[in-house]
Amino acid sequence: MAVRDAASLLVGLLVLFHTWGAAWAVVEVNMEDRVEAFRGDTVQITCMFTSTGSGDLMAQWLYMTQLGLRQRIYYQDTTMNIMDQGTPFTDRISVNGSGATGELVLTITDVQLEDELDFICQINGVTAGNGEGRTQLRVFETPEFPSIEQVHTGIWVGNENPSKIGSCEAKNGFPRPNITWYRDNTPMQNVPDEVTVLYQVTRESSGLFSVKSELSMKVMKEDKDALFYCEVSYFVPGGIRMTETNRINITVHYPSTAISVWVESPKGEIKEGDTVEIQCRGNGNPQPPFTFKHEENEMTPDSNVLVLENVTRLNNGLYHCVTLDLDTYEELMGNTSVFVNYLDAAVVMPGDTSVLSQGEGLNATCNALSSLSTHAAWFKNGEEVSKGHTLTLKDAAFDTAGTYVCVVTVPEIEGMETSGVLRVLVQGPPEISEPVNTAIEENVESTVNLSCHARGFPTPSITWSSSDGQVLKTVSHKETENGVHSVVSVKVTSDINAFCNASNDYGTDAMAFSIKAITLTTTTPTTTTTTTTSTTVKAATAIPPKKIKKEGSGVVVAVIIICILLLAILGSVLYFLYKKGKICGRSGKQDLTKEKSNKDNIVVEMKSDNTEEAVLLGVNGDKKPPSDQ
Incomplete structure (x- = not known):
């Protein structure tokens, strides 16, 4: 019995000693509570441990x-490392x-949403016992940029709900994104019967979350200027983004509740002939249908704009814009005033035509009747000749005659003007206006156009005649503002004088044209050519031909000497005849004059180049003796 008790005591002591040793030898494992990563990233989870026991x-x-x-994915001891097969992490x-x-x-590589799990690190000792720790892996995915869609129809403020x-x-975020509505930077929450915010969360086949939110509210008039938007918040490693x-x-x-009416165009003053646009607008939305009233007339345009084309002073007055409130059936009205400025046609006194005597x-x-002050100016031939409403003409002459245009303008309104015309006859x-050239040289057989312009009133009549008594036929006869313009065509066969004769009830005037016929001849080295006219005596020099053949120098000298001798002989003969009185017109020089008597004779003096004698011709070309002069 004593032996049995002693054996039991020994076993108890051995168990006690063994228990005390196990209590003193422990394993401690330290790990992070959480590790975060974006989907697709590579993540590391660290396991740190210590042991107070002995052994592996x-x-x-x-x-x-x-x-x-619990599912094992990896095993390690002093002799082996084993990667468990058939797990979601075997290859990663x-x-x-x-x-x-x-x-x-x-x-762990290529982290997926399914990897969001708790990972356990377990350490086992032979004498130290067991120890373990765990880390939660969190996986994140940034959602797509959020979209917002507004209601495009109008919302009536009177809606009950x-x-x-x-x-x-x-769309496509992980974990689930959150949506918050804002009105003008103020977050909106659910308010019974006022504001309703609904959410719909969808788990996509990829495992990502899509969130849709809808905002409803009772609308007030002030909301027409409000701005609404959404804020999306989502988790990322280490924080939250928005x-x-x-x-x-x-x-x-x-x-x-009120109507505004105004003239949209033209800006500023209105004048007759303008197109006027009158706009009408209420302070509500949308714009109600409008009716315009002017005096007893009603007009219903297609829009809120009334267009008046080509307005006159009859369009003056108040224009009313009227609409009906369909909720209260009250009539709303606004008005604006329209005044159309006018400028009547200019009135010229005395009459449209005035006839003046010279001097x-x-x-x-x-003047022109106008609603505004006017300015007047007189123009002749496009040039301003006088300012003001009165035109004063003194010492009337033919230059005074013509058309005077009076332009009356309204300085305050651009383009507002009228005009009147005054024709002055003297x-x-x-x-007859002096032409540029009355002495003309032309080749024989050519045609010359002679032009003659005569001023006067009554309008003069013009006839043409020649020195050989012919009446020349005009090719153009046109009355001008202050006279008449005539053109005659003359064929040159010899030297000729043409006369432009103008006459009216108050007198006559004439103009003479002298046409010299030029005959082109070819001169040879042995001949010379002289040209004379019936009214002049000239020793004409030889006209060289266009082309001259080259001759010897002796022949050229001989030709020159012969020409000089012939000219000397001709001059002597003419001088002898002059001394003997054989040449007419020795009575002295007499200029081309205009007779002041009632005779319509025109005397033309044709002078020679070498003498002071003159030949006097009548209108019909007859020579007159000195006594008749």
Whole structure:
């Protein structure tokens, strides 16, 4: 009995000693509570451990399944490293470190959403017992940029229930994104019967979350200027990020309480002939149908704009714009005043035409009735000749005659003007304008056009005649503003004088044209050619031909000497005849004059180049003796 008790005591002591040794030898494992990573990244989970016992350590990595079971993925002891097959991490993990180093690092590549699990590091000792730690792996995915869609129809302020404002959506995020609505930077929350915010969460086949939110609210008139937007917040490794959508506004419908009416165009003063646009607008939305009233007339345009084309002073007055409130059936009205400025046609006094005698004067006036002050100016031939409403003409002459245009303008309004015309006629005998050239040289058989312009009133009549008594036929006869213009065509066969004769009730005037016929001949080295006229005596020099053949120098000298001798002989003969009185017209020089008597004789003096004698011709070309002069 004593032996049995002693044996039991020995066994008890051995168990006690063994228990005390196990209590003093422990394993401690330290790990992070959480490790975060974006989907697709590579993540490392570190396991640090210590042991107070002796002997080798065994390590293994496990994860907690969705069903709460432990699944090993890695085993290690002093003799082997084993990567468990058939797990979701078989091909995507690696482990660095050992029991001797006191640190094990689990590396997971291409992290997926399904990897969001608890990972366990377990350390086992022969004498030290067991120790373990765990780390939660969190996986994140940034959602797409959020979208916002507004309601495009108008929202009436009188709706009893909240009306839909718009919707926001954030797609493909992980974990689930959050959406918050804002009105002018103020977050909106659910308010019974006032504001309703609905959320719809969708788990995509990829495992990502899409969130859609819809905002409804009772709309007030002030909401027409409000801006609405959504803020999307989502988790990322180490924090939270936020993204805002674009701002939207809504179309709010509310009734008008007042009407505004104004003249849209033209800006400023209105004149007759303008197109006037009158606009009418209520302070509500949308614009109601309008009716315009002017005096007893009603007009219903297609829009809120009344267009008046080619207005006159009859369009003056008040224009009323009227609409009906369909909720209260009250009539709303606004008005604006229209005044059309006018400028009547200019009135010229005295009459449109005035006839003056030479030396007389004239005071003419030009006025136009207008709603505004006017300015007048007189123009002749496009040039301003007088300012003011009165035109004063003194000592009337033919230069005074013509058309005077009076232009009356309104300085305040550009383009507002009218005009009147005054035609001034000056009575007097014809006066022929001096042409540029009355002495003309032309080749024989050519045709010459002679032009003659005579001023005077009554309008002169013009006839043409020649020195050989022929009446020349005009090719153009046109009355001008202050006279008449005539053109005659003359064929040159020899030297000729042509006369332009103008006459009216007050007298006559004439103009003479001298046409010299030129005969072109070819001169040979042994001949010379002289040309004379019936009214002049000239020793004409030889006209060289266009082309001269080259001859010897002796022949040229002989020709020159012969020409000089012939000219000397001709001059002697002419001088002898002159002394004997055989040449007519020795009575002396007499200029081309205009007779003041009632005779319509025109005397023309044709002078020779070498003498002071003159031949006097009558209108019909007859020679007159000195006694008749």
